Amino acid sequence: MKECAFCPNKAETGEHLWDNWINRRIPKTRFNSSKYLALDAKPIKFVSVGLNEKLPVVCNKCNHGWMSALTDRVRLRFSEAILNGETVSITPEDAALLTAFTFMKATVKDYCYSGDDPFFRRNIRKRLKSTLAVPALARVWIAAFYGAARYSFRSNFYRVDVNTPSPLFGMEFFCYTYVCGHLAIQFLAPRWKDMDNRRKPLVVLSPNQIWSPATLRVWPYTGAVSWPPAQYLGDDALDPFINRFQAPVTITHR
Secondary structure, X not given: XXXXXXXXXXXXXXXXXXXXXXXXXOOOOEEEEEEOOOOOOOOEEEEEEOOOOEEEEXXXXXXXXXXXXXXXXXXXXXXXXXXXXXXXXXXHHHHHHHHHHHXXXXXXXXXXXXXXXXXXXXXXXXXXXXXXXXOOOOEEEEEEEOOOOOOOEEEEEEEEEOOOOOOOOOEEEEEEEEEEOOEEEEEEEEEEOOHHHOOOOOEEEEOOHHHHHHOEEEEXXXXXXXXXXXXXXXXXXXXXXXXXXXXXXXXXEO
């Protein structure tokens, strides 16, 4: 049995990709779903009733302790934005909450699908559990999504390796996008692939400015913003948004 993603206990239970409170709030709906058995495999497509996918990489103590408490705080603060698109002003506490929550979901998925080489190393995962800290130079943006379906849910991550000569050479970037109802959150973090380089300064990526009208950066926090932004993402824009860091981007030095 695999070790818990956040502590030395055994991973004896599964973390919901989309938390069970959503099932209690939305109609019993059939969703077109897909699941990956490995990071580089083609997805298996199926129809599900409700949102029931779990990733079996956490222990009961973590799942029903700090993870449950973090999820409940998100439910209390953002449930109406998620389900009904209700306007919300993002405070510093909100930004920290969304960032920790999204990083938790990203870490669970990374740990489940990345085999023996999870992007987020053990010490970083342990800090999330103990202090809700996120990696240095992590960036988080939020957007509003309105597609043809009343509710949509996506959980997607990829890595971008830099293997060609450039200021980014030797770095790797992790991008995770979490769409829950009408709220879309994107988390981006860098690391050095070789631990021998860990004392070198990392580089931050900035997305193309064409996304500015439809996205709000909430981490690091720079001031109150009101969600939803001026423009929303539709079905045709969602995949380009998810994959926007696989296209040319702007480099910002630390």
